[in-house]
Amino acid sequence: MESISPFVSTSPAVRYAPPWQDLSIIGIAGSSGSGKTSVAMEIVKSLNLPWVVILVMDSFYKTLSSEEHHKAHANEYDFDCPDSIDFDLLVQTLRDLKKGKKANIPVYSFADHQRQSTTTTLYSPRVIILEGILALHDPRIVEMLDVKIFVEADMDVCLGRRVLRDVRERGRDIEGIIKQWFAFVKPSYTRYVEPQRPISDIIIPRGIENKTAIDMVVKHIQRKLQDKSDKHTEELNKLGLIAAKVELPSNVHVLPATPQLIGMNTILQNPATEQEDFIFYFDRLASILIEKYDFHTPELYIILTNTVARALDMTLYVSANVETPQGNPYMGLHPKGTVSAVAILRGGSCIETALKRSIPDCVTGRVLIQTNECSGEPELHYLKLPPQLEEHATVILMDSQMSSGGAALMAVRVLLDHGVKQDRIVFVTCAAGELGLKRLTAVFPEIHVIVGRIEEEGEPRWIEKRYFGC
Amino acid sequence: MASKPESAPSPAQGVGPMYRPDGEKPTATVSKAVSYENVHVLPQTPQLIALLTMIRDKRTARADFIFYSNRIIRLLVEEGLNHLPVVEQSVTTPVGRAYLGVKFEGKICGVSIMRAGEAMEQGLRDCCRSVRIGKILIQRDEETCMPKLFYDKLPADITERWVLLLDPMFATGGSATLAVETLKERGVPEHRILFLNLIASPSGVAEFAERFPKLRVVTAFVDQGLDEKKYIIPGLGDFGDRYYTLAFSMGAVTDHLDIEFPPYKSPG
Numbered sequence A: 001m002e003s004i005s006p007f008v009s010t011s012p013a014v015r016y017a018p019p020w021q022d023l024s025i026i027g028i029a030g031s032s033g034s035g036k037t038s039v040a041m042e043i044v045k046s047l048n049l050p051w052v053v054i055l056v057m058d059s060f061y062k063t064l065s066s067e068e069h070h071k072a073h074a075n076e077y078d079f080d081c082p083d084s085i086d087f088d089l090l091v092q093t094l095r096d097l098k099k100g101k102k103a104n105i106p107v108y109s110f111a112d113h114q115r116q117s118t119t120t121t122l123y124s125p126r127v128i129i130l131e132g133i134l135a136l137h138d139p140r141i142v143e144m145l146d147v148k149i150f151v152e153a154d155m156d157v158c159l160g161r162r163v164l165r166d167v168r169e170r171g172r173d174i175e176g177i178i179k180q181w182f183a184f185v186k187p188s189y190t191r192y193v194e195p196q197r198p199i200s201d202i203i204i205p206r207g208i209e210n211k212t213a214i215d216m217v218v219k220h221i222q223r224k225l226q227d228k229s230d231k232h233t234e235e236l237n238k239l240g241l242i243a244a245k246v247e248l249p250s251n252v253h254v255l256p257a258t259p260q261l262i263g264m265n266t267i268l269q270n271p272a273t274e275q276e277d278f279i280f281y282f283d284r285l286a287s288i289l290i291e292k293y294d295f296h297t298p299e300l301y302i303i304l305t306n307t308v309a310r311a312l313d314m315t316l317y318v319s320a321n322v323e324t325p326q327g328n329p330y331m332g333l334h335p336k337g338t339v340s341a342v343a344i345l346r347g348g349s350c351i352e353t354a355l356k357r358s359i360p361d362c363v364t365g366r367v368l369i370q371t372n373e374c375s376g377e378p379e380l381h382y383l384k385l386p387p388q389l390e391e392h393a394t395v396i397l398m399d400s401q402m403s404s405g406g407a408a409l410m411a412v413r414v415l416l417d418h419g420v421k422q423d424r425i426v427f428v429t430c431a432a433g434e435l436g437l438k439r440l441t442a443v444f445p446e447i448h449v450i451v452g453r454i455e456e457e458g459e460p461r462w463i464e465k466r467y468f469g470c
Numbered sequence B: 001m002a003s004k005p006e007s008a009p010s011p012a013q014g015v016g017p018m019y020r021p022d023g024e025k026p027t028a029t030v031s032k033a034v035s036y037e038n039v040h041v042l043p044q045t046p047q048l049i050a051l052l053t054m055i056r057d058k059r060t061a062r063a064d065f066i067f068y069s070n071r072i073i074r075l076l077v078e079e080g081l082n083h084l085p086v087v088e089q090s091v092t093t094p095v096g097r098a099y100l101g102v103k104f105e106g107k108i109c110g111v112s113i114m115r116a117g118e119a120m121e122q123g124l125r126d127c128c129r130s131v132r133i134g135k136i137l138i139q140r141d142e143e144t145c146m147p148k149l150f151y152d153k154l155p156a157d158i159t160e161r162w163v164l165l166l167d168p169m170f171a172t173g174g175s176a177t178l179a180v181e182t183l184k185e186r187g188v189p190e191h192r193i194l195f196l197n198l199i200a201s202p203s204g205v206a207e208f209a210e211r212f213p214k215l216r217v218v219t220a221f222v223d224q225g226l227d228e229k230k231y232i233i234p235g236l237g238d239f240g241d242r243y244y245t246l247a248f249s250m251g252a253v254t255d256h257l258d259i260e261f262p263p264y265k266s267p268g
Helices: A006-010 A036-047 A066-073 A087-098 A139-144 A155-170 A174-199 A211-244 A259-269 A275-293 A298-306 A347-358 A406-417 A434-443 A463-468 B046-056 B062-081 B116-127 B174-185 B202-211 B239-244
Strands: A024-030 A052-056 A103-109 A114-122 A127-131 A147-152 A202-205 A252-254 A317-323 A329-335 A339-345 A363-371 A378-384 A394-402 A425-433 A448-451 B012-014 B027-029 B039-041 B086-092 B098-104 B107-114 B132-140 B147-153 B161-166 B193-200 B216-222
Touching (some): A024 A036, A024 A174, A036 A052, A036 A127, A127 A211, A211 A434, A259 A275, A275 A425, A275 B062, A329 B046, A347 B062, A394 A434, A425 A434, B027 B046, B062 B116, B062 B193, B132 B174
Parallel strands (some): A252 A448, A339 A394, B107 B132
Antiparallel strands (some): A363 A378, B086 B098
């Protein structure tokens, strides 16, 4: 029994899986010019959700050598055979996304026939539509696909479309296009593309014109998304039940209820308070949250030492010997490392004024998480994080109010997915429900939480409405 | 005696949580402990020490000096305000729940001892919007070498208010003593005066606490002591100069603003 650590044996694994960890991938293959892109775009347009994205396989073309590059310009390079695609990278990218990690998608330049140095970041989609002539080619990818779609069209139509597209959008000449068609595209169709047809789940003839088929796919995805939402909501509820049984842990710090603090909370909660006064007192209260209870307070220090990374928190302050203007020595402290912040929008941006009072140049990221009014499920709509966030000594995560903790769970998860360590995250909120706090810390036991006031369970968000006046 | 240089150094200790082994805490000099009930020293958090380190450092430029001292001043004001009375007040919140809270009771005003005390007005206003601020100018009388009241402008209803007396450096406490005497003469009861300062000398604090037992002192740090010229050591130089005029702070202080008041003799 000694080999099993007590931590593992006694505590149930409390985990939070964000909805994007359960990613669905839909593969759309078909001949060049068959209308794959249009079908994919039509599906995305019909769904109109930020977490349904198209991943174009063209992005994964291999960079050409100078010889190949030369061939490509002479329309003698075969872009339609599997060798031209970096399948290994594509597989890795999809696997990362499946795990809920962020992925860097290469940017391919058709003009230079090579990968650009920049990449685009893809993070947190719930559904990816992988579109490319060989989307169903690699068995490693096929294995990951939820739905396999094959789009087909008459070859004459395909050629016609290809000519129009390449002339209009890629600035090519007709002769070259025809040459490439017969040398590579058509043979490749027979050899690689067509064989994908039998393994597909759905065959969409006539591409974009086939409204019935597209509608069917859209409905399927909608069902999938609903399942994911239900599962996510259910899991959040389950976490709440687990959390209800435990005590509020020591890494949750509630501001001591001094007369001034209670007084400010009274003014803030009084609907008769003018908005101008509300803003003033909110900023003052939030300043105390930030100033007294950011990473640097001894109270918080106590929490830090509880966590694994003792060596890291030592880097927060270092002894410093300075000389006063009279020439006297003083042994003090200097802070070390960057402190940055991430606001959970919209509520978290209320705390920014207070934050900038203490750290005027604080690097600040933003993440928009909205709670779906129908399902009560938090949804990640927008994300902009500072670069090198993972290197910062402290990341202050801000929200004006926290009830169930769904948005906070998701936001912490986002930070972790971007390489921030748990014990570097300080979640700051002006008011929070106890159940939400337990839920948050049960899942992420090493983060630090600073709360202005414990509020009743199920409190709807109202602070941000008062602060912004709408 | 306040005129004798105090040489006992302030304690140096690891700063951080109590249970953490000393070897794992960064070491820093912290405030001397004071035993007077009416003297409140801010908790010696690593954050406060780091802020004080910034303003003590002679290399700190004026903009940073202003910024970091304002942060400490806000902490002092917040601590000071907690000594003001409140009365119960219950409100119905925007979501219709009852919250039993409190209402701030008693009007306040600030009184700054010119010029360094005026540097604390911004921090006060950050916490108390549209607060009334009176001013007192105290200078050394060239003939008697005693502190002398040169000017004062105080709110007319000051007797009904709580007074936050502002002066950043509390050395011998000569100016502050005269300021308190002035306030008392105007009818402000001693117990309604809070004296906020950043750095105090042990002798200044002790004498003041005995002279005005009902008045409350809130300070960020009780320093090692005074040198033979009555400067606080280690101190931070001339607060007023560093806040208002010095382009960059290098070298020794040329001006000494704190004025010694006759030693207090306890009655009887």
